[in-house]
Amino acid sequence: MNEAPGRREPADATAVRPPMRDALVGAAFQLFLERGYEETTVDDIVALAGVGRRSFFRYFPSKEDVVFPDHERCLADMTAFLEEEADVQDPVQRVCDAARLVLRMYAENPTFSVQRYRLTKKVPGLRAYELSVVWRYERALAEYLRRRPAGARADTLRADVVAAAVVAAHNNALRSWLRSDGTKDAEAAVDQALGYVQSTFGSAPAEPARTEAEDVVVVVSRRGAPMWRVVQEIESAFARD
């Protein structure tokens, strides 16, 4: 199920996040929690971290960016993962696995993620920033799906809808984990949420080998049965097979 790359080694993480950058994030969050976000200036942050203003702006274009220090790296990781030459059988599973990278970033540091969640809920500007980041993830997934048509229905509409569904399912799991103060099993929550999307939109290999036995599955359904029920039955039939 989970084909996403493994967790980073600590050495790698250190290389990507130099100590001064971490010190700035730590100082910023200490002040945001003590005084509030709006009441904290970049000058306050650099004074506490013991560095100059120019060091701050070397790492972060604005005060908002220090609240979300890992999204740029995560977006780059996601793009690289989607661009990897891989024998992708099911593009929907691939974008689900790409979304798992985002959850893992949050789950790597539960205390920080939960603090930020509370902060973001209180500050409208941060909420807007977060929405723009979510939109960039969604576009990355949609662009990937647009490049990989799966079946005749492949078009920008399906790509956009599937990408939005993946992001919504991921965010549903992420929020439930954040609301548990990071105590729930984040991976289990996201597996369940993305499983729903994959069962709705995912496909078996798009072009099964011609030599494969032409097994058939017969579904008998009462007319008027809700479509989700029919789909569930078909999935069960495939699974039994």
Add this chain to the structure above:
Amino acid sequence: MNEAPGRREPADATAVRPPMRDALVGAAFQLFLERGYEETTVDDIVALAGVGRRSFFRYFPSKEDVVFPDHERCLADMTAFLEEEADVQDPVQRVCDAARLVLRMYAENPTFSVQRYRLTKKVPGLRAYELSVVWRYERALAEYLRRRPAGARADTLRADVVAAAVVAAHNNALRSWLRSDGTKDAEAAVDQALGYVQSTFGSAPAEPARTEAEDVVVVVSRRGAPMWRVVQEIESAFARD
């Protein structure tokens, strides 16, 4: 298919949008197009409209809000539509119809909508504003679906995923209409896009009457066929029936 309330009568629209408000929007867009959004101040806008600054801020909390003068009304219309006591057979169709209200707001004024689309693409702050509006529409749809469980699968996950899918499909149709400079048939585009979502998530009446003839549909499918193809076949079978 389309159960959304009809277009407003002109008298009603005038009551909601007084002439001074329209004059401010007109003056603002004239200046945004001539000079650019960032280069235009609220003072410039009120000078051209021939009113005072206080009049501007009576209608619009900020310069950004004048770019999207109808979203608050449309959000209120959507909320009212979703709260109406109605014999709702299929909540997914209901949220699709709610999304049609947004498209209709754009389609009512093609020139203005296309101008704004071009402006929003150029100004990151407006793009962020638009994302926050889209998020509010999506939350309104998700909250409605959370209150109306449809079948055993009803939970916050399904509600969030369906709401996101509806918004993504709507926006796909809206963008294609805006890119055609408002020349395409907007209603046809959104019907096609929302039809895809409804065929994926919508249901026939959840509990068909027991007295209904117990017709059956038999679908024969090769194992390994993509799920969308199977669903499409079932839909065709139901439609033929």
